[in-house]
Amino acid sequence: MTSASVGFQCPDCVGAGAAQQRQPVTPVGAPIKEKPTVTYVLIAVNVAIFGLAWMSGLDEAIGNWGMWPAGIAQGEWWRLFTSAFLHGGFLHILFNMYILFIVGAPLERLMGHLRFGVLYVAAAFGGAVASYAFNPVNTLSVGASGAIFGLMGAFAVAGFKMRYDIKQILFLVGFNLVLGFVLAGTDWKAHVGGLITGVLVAAVFFYAPRNKRTVVQVLGVLVVLGILVGITMWRTSELLALPVY
Known part of the structure; x- marks a missing residue:
């Protein structure tokens, strides 16, 4: 038996009561986590990939995995994702990882691991899609900057929602x-x-109604990703219609 202010309670009753208590959550409905694990993992992955690319030949790695519209139009769609984990030099990755740490860590604590990870990937994809859609066909671009701008935009949305300065x-x-x-x-x-992708995804996460939070968040993210896929398909059809193809 477990002592209580009104006598004694059985252990099973105490456990059942504790399980029914609402656990604290972040402003977007995620379990509170103090350690920004996803931020640390992303930094480690970016640094590791840069190290491998540097040792194997940075120019070759950028050529094979960077955002290159001509290659993407021919079916090398993975470039829309891999380009966000490559960097053109030491200063490039150093600056991006510094911003990722100072913005990503507190933002992940506000959003939780899963939603923060979704935000990062979506913003990286959004940056690559914009680069693909609006740059000349022979542009070669790399870097996590699109994702970083998405995080900064999301931080602004979070601050506005929570009435921070x-x-x-x-x-x-x-x-x-x-x-x-x-x-x-x-x-x-x-x-x-x-930046635009990060703002949209963050708005979905932070402004979803509490009673339908998960459904609205999932559907909202799918809508944003659907728009990005649509832009990608439009650009691909446009490039394939050019005489060079």
Whole structure:
């Protein structure tokens, strides 16, 4: 028996009562997790892939796995995902991983592991799709910047929803967007695509009604991904219609 303020209770009764208590969740309905495991894993994966690419030949790896519209149109669709895990040099990956850490870790604590992972992959895909859709056919682009911009956009959405001061994150987004516009060789289209995707996915997660939260979140993400797939199909048909193909 277990002592209680009104006498004694059987252990099974205590266990059943504890199980019925509502567990604390994040603002998007995920279980609270203190350790940003997905952020750490993403950083490790990006660094490991960069190391392998560097040892095997960075230019060759970028050519084989980077975002290249001509290759994607011919069926090399994996480039829309692999390009987000490649980087063009040490400064490129160092900057991206730093932003991933300072933005990703607190955002993952707000969203939970699963939703944060979905957000990252969706934003990476959105950045690659924008790059594919609006860049010249022979463009070659790599980097996690699309995903990073998606995280920053999502952080702004979260802050707005929770009534936090979001001036700093808005400045960070704006400053990096301007850099992308003025620095030669920067794929700003991927930045914008990732940012828009991140904002949309975060809005679905943070503004879903509580009584239908999971259903709305799943359907919302599927709608966003469906739009991205539609843009990809449109661009592919456009490229295949060119005389060069």
